[in-house]
Amino acid sequence: MTSSMKTRKTSPGGKDYGYSNARIRGMRSRLLGEPFLKGLTAAPDTSALIQDLSGTEYGSDLDEALIHGRTAASVDEALKNNLVRTYRKVQGFLNDEASYIVSTLLGRWDVFNVKTILRGNHMHLSAQEIADGLLPAGALSLVELEALTILGDIKAVVDTAVTWGLPYAPAMREGYAEYMRSGELADLELALDRYYTHLASSRLAGRGLNARVAREILGVQIDTMNLVMVFRLQKADLESVKVEEFFLDGGKSISQDLYNELAHMSDVDEVIDRLKGTPYGHTLDAAVLKYLEENSISVFERTLEDFHMRKALAVGRGDPLGIGIAIAYLWAKQNEVTNLRIIVKGKSVGMPMERVRRELILV
Amino acid sequence: MIKNRLAKWVFGSTFVAAWLVPAIAFAEEAAAESVEWQTAAAKSMAAGLAMGLSALAAGYAQAKIGSAGAGTLAERPEVSIWIITLQALPEIIVLLGFVSAIMISG
Numbered sequence: 201m202t203s204s205m206k207t208r209k210t211s212p213g214g215k216d217y218g219y220s221n222a223r224i225r226g227m228r229s230r231l232l233g234e235p236f237l238k239g240l241t242a243a244p245d246t247s248a249l250i251q252d253l254s255g256t257e258y259g260s261d262l263d264e265a266l267i268h269g270r271t272a273a274s275v276d277e278a279l280k281n282n283l284v285r286t287y288r289k290v291q292g293f294l295n296d297e298a299s300y301i302v303s304t305l306l307g308r309w310d311v312f313n314v315k316t317i318l319r320g321n322h323m324h325l326s327a328q329e330i331a332d333g334l335l336p337a338g339a340l341s342l343v344e345l346e347a348l349t350i351l352g353d354i355k356a357v358v359d360t361a362v363t364w365g366l367p368y369a370p371a372m373r374e375g376y377a378e379y380m381r382s383g384e385l386a387d388l389e390l391a392l393d394r395y396y397t398h399l400a401s402s403r404l405a406g407r408g409l410n411a412r413v414a415r416e417i418l419g420v421q422i423d424t425m426n427l428v429m430v431f432r433l434q435k436a437d438l439e440s441v442k443v444e445e446f447f448l449d450g451g452k453s454i455s456q457d458l459y460n461e462l463a464h465m466s467d468v469d470e471v472i473d474r475l476k477g478t479p480y481g482h483t484l485d486a487a488v489l490k491y492l493e494e495n496s497i498s499v500f501e502r503t504l505e506d507f508h509m510r511k512a513l514a515v516g517r518g519d520p521l522g523i524g525i526a527i528a529y530l531w532a533k534q535n536e537v538t539n540l541r542i543i544v545k546g547k548s549v550g551m552p553m554e555r556v557r558r559e560l561i562l563v
Numbered sequence: 564m565i566k567n568r569l570a571k572w573v574f575g576s577t578f579v580a581a582w583l584v585p586a587i588a589f590a591e592e593a594a595a596e597s598v599e600w601q602t603a604a605a606k607s608m609a610a611g612l613a614m615g616l617s618a619l620a621a622g623y624a625q626a627k628i629g630s631a632g633a634g635t636l637a638e639r640p641e642v643s644i645w646i647i648t649l650q651a652l653p654e655i656i657v658l659l660g661f662v663s664a665i666m667i668s669g
Contacts (some may be wrong), residue, residue, distance in 0.1 A: 222631035227637025293634075 215297050215410075218356060221525040223293060227286070227311075228529050230257050232538055241556045242541050245273055250549055251539070258282050268367060272548030274331075276541055280335055283537040287337045287530060301414045301523050302530065304403045307367075308421065309338030311396045313345050314361075314368055315389050321354045322385045337534075340366070352378070354388075357383060371395030393448055397422050401450035410523040413515050417527060418509045419452025424504045426454045430462045431497045453478045483507045506561060509535055535561055608665035617660020624653035 227343075243249040244249050250270060254262055259280060260410075265278035274555050287306065293300055313334050320330030327350045334349070336342040344364070356377045361369040375391025404415045431444045443463035447456050454462075457472075472488060475481045487503040509531055516528020539560045546556035632646035 216630060218627055218630040219634040222634030223638050224634075226635050522665065 203498050214295055216295055217298065217523070217525070218523045219297060220290075220294050221521060224290065224529045227290075228532065231532055232256060232540075237536075237539055237543065237560060238557060240540070241546070241553050241560075243547065246270065246275065246544070246547050249544065250275060258540075261285070272544050275544045279537050279540050279544070283335065283533060284337050284342070286533055290526060290530060297410060298523050298526055301404065303339055304400050304528055305414060305417060305527065306338045306530070306554060307396055307400055309335060309341045310368065311338075311392050313338065313340060314348075314357075314372070314392060317345065317348050317357055318354055318388055319385060321352065321357060329353065352385050364454070367399065368392055368395060382525060390446060393425065397425075397448045397450045410521060413518065413524050414527065416452060417508075417515060419450065420508050422448050422451040423454045423480070424508045426451055426459050427462075427475075427504055428485075428501050430459065431468065431500045433463050434465075434468055434471070437499065453480070468497075480504070480507065509561065606668050610668040613663040613667060614657075614660050617656050617663075619666065621653040621656040621660075624656065625650060 218272050240249055240252055243252060247270060250262060250266065253259070253275070261278040261282040262275065265274045265281065268274050275367065279541075283387050290540075291302060291306075294302060302426075304420060314335045316358035316393075317330055320333065327346075330349045331346060334342070334345050336345050348360060351360060354376065358369075358372045366372075371391045371394070372388070375388035378387040378391065379385060381387075383494060400418050401415075401422075404411050404418060425448055426446075433443055433446070437537050444456070444460055446463075447459045449456070458478075462471050462474060467473065469488075472481070475484055483503055483506075487499050491497075491499040512531035513528050518524040542559050543556055545551075546559065628649050631652055636643055636646055
């Protein structure tokens with residue numbers, strides 16, 4: 201097993217974005233549009249949905265996955281496989297600089313997967329249940345992740361990661377010591393997040409327009425994580441929690457001071473008011489009404505995720521011979537797969553069409 | 564004394580007439596020939612530059628278009644006609660360079 205963020209592959213060298221960006225534009229032209237997605241929501245059942253999807257990019261993945269039965273779970277598996285395959289394909293033809301930047305940004309999927317495995321083990325889920333939640337779109341392969349999944353114990357996962365020399369092993373080892381002391385999985389997850397944001401920030405610290413674009417996306421992502429934490433802390437007992445420790449460095453607009461100020465505020469309205477001068481103010485303000493209806497912090501989490509998605513898609517409208525095209529495509533593909541999974545899941549549980557449409561992330 | 568001076572003047576004049584004037588005339592002729600040669604050389608160089616630089620520019624443009632075209636064809640083979648057309652467009656630059664070169668050297 202090798203550390204994948206350091207893995208080099210055969211790809212066009214230098215900084216020529218002509219080939220890769222033209223190819224990505226070709227792939228982008230096959231993304232499913234809003235009318236198609238809305239049409240899918242109107243499909244009477246899963247079989248009709250499978251039939252509609254068979255004529256798209258997902259056809260071959262569906263053929264493979266449906267061997268196990270024409271169920272929503274199989275379709276979900278096919279959608280995940282397609283996403284992973286597409287990400288690997290794009291990374292395969294990017295030039296050296298783009299590959300470096302993209303692998304850094306996609307490191308968040310590695311963190312997501314490692315966290316999924318740790319959470320699964322913490323909650324004593326079966327290996328299959330954990331594996332169902334994985335999405336190997338980062339540098340860690342499915343084989344590596346499945347090998348970690350079957351270990352069945354957090355200590356074994358950490359030890360194996362250290363033995364393999366995975367990039368996140370030092371953070372896992374450090375976080376595990378804290379986890380053993382406190383019994384809180386959040387400590388282990390925070391160590392992973394902190395390690396990733398620090399690693400990604402330092403990898404993207406270079407000069408040039410492409411590094412700047414990637415830094416901006418990473419900055420928004422870190423801000424999003426910090427703000428989500430601020431909203432979650434609204435429900436926490438601040439006497440027993442050191443809120444400053446949850447701050448992740450490297451954000452674009454949320455500084456440590458602002459974060460501390462926000463985290464100590466008494467209610468959500470105050471937080472929204474304080475954020476009005478930042479890029480997130482307007483977006484969050486627009487979500488207040490929905491929050492009052494649902495009385496759930498997840499409304500803001502979803503709003504911030506949408507904001508991050510919009511930012512990532514917007515960089516694709518910048519330099520036609522820059523990294524923005526690749527970043528925007530990868531995020532758009534993720535968005536499409538997320539929407540399809542929502543539709544499939546909604547259909548399988550009999551969710552009303554209007555509700556499914558409301559859940560879609562149409563940006 | 565006067566005769567001596569006159570002799571010197573005549574001798575000098577004869578020398579000038581016999582050597583210097585033809586030398587000057589030859590130099591002028593040579594200079595005229597040199598200008599012609601320089602003009603011809605400059606024209607040839609200009610024509611060569613017009614042709615060479617336009618060919619290099621077309622090559623650069625075709626490399627970029629070819630790279631992007633290959634990427635497009637990998638995903639969308641149905642647009643191959645467009646790619647071939649775009650690939651051929653920079654040839655016009657070479658043709659313009661060629662015409663310029665002929666006009667310069669002609």
